[in-house]
Amino acid sequence: MIRPALSALPSYAQGSDDPQGLKLSSNEITQGPLPGVVEAAAHALAKANRYPDMAVTGLRTAIAQWHGIDSSLPITAENVAVGAGSSALIQQAVLACCRGGDGIDGSAPDEVIYPWRSFEAYPIFAQVAGATAVEVPLTPELRNDLPAIAAAITERTRLIIVCNPNNPTATTVTRNELEDFLDKVPQDVQVLLDEAYFEYVRNEKSPDGLSLLAAYPNLAVARTFSKAYGLAGLRVGYVIGRPELIDALNKVCIPFSNNAVAQAAAIASIDARRELLARTDETVVQRGRVLDRLPESLQGQAEANFVWLPLGDRAREFADAMAERHIVVRCFDGDGVRITITDEAETDSLLTALDVVGIDDFAQ
Ligand SMILES: Cc1ncc(COP(=O)(O)O)c(C=O)c1O
Structure with a gap:
């Protein structure tokens, strides 16, 4: 029999596509993997008759x-767990930290707290694990509301996810705010800092989660090779944290789910990482061009490879108008639109489309 709780579960919706159009809906990069990565992946592919290293020793x-x-x-x-994308690891963290309860033994399920609106998969991960999702609204500036998250902790809270920069609003918290927050979180509550877009942050006040690990043993940091490193199609993410958490994440991992091609590609990406800054700097320049073009009421903080347009009820109308011009953006009906920022040529097309659809008329 299928768990009744799953019927209430929304399916994860992938950013839509238009084969003739420009896909700016999934925060992917335009370029391929870094130099040397395709060769390393091909080499591993040629040995695909063998199982991958289950412990992922080389990459870890x-x-x-x-x-x-x-x-x-x-x-x-x-201190390192590798997963099939950081998505897999975040779900593993919920499974590892929270006792679920579909009402079988009558005990209340544990709670996972996360900001909302944020990464669309968080509610799904909570429900798959049978945990209770506690969603804490963003601040009026659309940032993670860390004091409100701290205030939402109960004796049933086992895991807190902080998303920095936040997807889809592209805002960051400051290091001081994060430290104040971490000081308030009980030691037996795990905090997972999701830094999927870390490489695009240029605001110096935003924290580097890794630098806080020594002071806060209940903190772990999730990152991914999907975004800046251009390996979204291969599925590699990682969590850094204390060994007890890493062990637990590995225990709930599906055996051999980190395939050999992905492991080889990620190692080669680390070897080629010096090339990365030029790429992310380019995205940051294009992000600035788009922000400059937006009417003031739609300009917000943007520290990731996307911008957020808080269009409210007009989000769908705007997304449809862009789709007519073959620019695919991510629409959150009634709330806003997220647009991925990529390279100069695609940003030229985006800016032209913004003019044609009359972005200034969408300003409130
Ligand atoms: C905030 C955030 N975290 C995690 C992920 C997961 O990325 P992946 O599973 O590709 O590593 C995403 C992907 O869009 C994201 O936006």
Whole structure:
């Protein structure tokens, strides 16, 4: 029999596409993987008759060596979990931390708190695990409301997800705000800082989660190779945290779900990471061009590879008008529209479309 709770579960909606159009709906990059990555992946593919390294030793060690420099904590492979995208790891974190309860033994399920609106998959992860989702509204500036999240903690809270920068609003919290928050969270509540868009942050007040790991043992940081590193199609993400959490994440991982091609591509991406800054800097320049073009009431903080237009009831009308011009954006009906920022040529097309649809008329 299928769990009744699953019938209430929304399916994750992928950013839509238009084969003739420009897809700016899934926060992907335009370029392919970094130099050397395709070759490394092809080499691994040629040995696809063999199972991958289930413990993901090579990649976990490479990540540990790389981030050992940025972190306040000596990092070894024991501090690193790799998953099929950071999505998989966030779901694993809910499964690892929260006792679910579909009412079988009558006990109340544990709670996972996260900001809302935020990454659309968080509610799904909570429900799959049978945990109670506690959604804390963003601040009026559309940032994670850390004091309100701290105030929402109860004795049933096991996991808190903080999304920085927040998807889809592209806002950040400051390091001071995050530290104040972490000071209030009980030690037995796990905090997972989702930094999927970390590489695009240029605001110096925004924290680097890794630098807080030593001071806060209940903190872990999730990052991904999907966005800046251009490996969305291969599915590789990672979490850095204390070994007890990493062990637990690995226990609930589907065996062999980190495939050999993805592992090889991620290691080669780490080797080629010096190329990354030029790419992300380019996106930051294009982000500035788009922000400059927006009417003032639609301009907000944008620290990721996307911008958020808080269009409210006119979100659908705007998204449809863009789709008619073959620009696919991500519409959150009644709330706003998220547009991915990529390279110069695509931004030229985006700016032209914004003019044609009359973006100034959408300002409230
Ligand atoms: C905030 C946030 N976290 C995590 C993810 C998951 O990315 P992936 O599973 O591709 O690593 C995404 C993807 O869009 C995201 O926006």
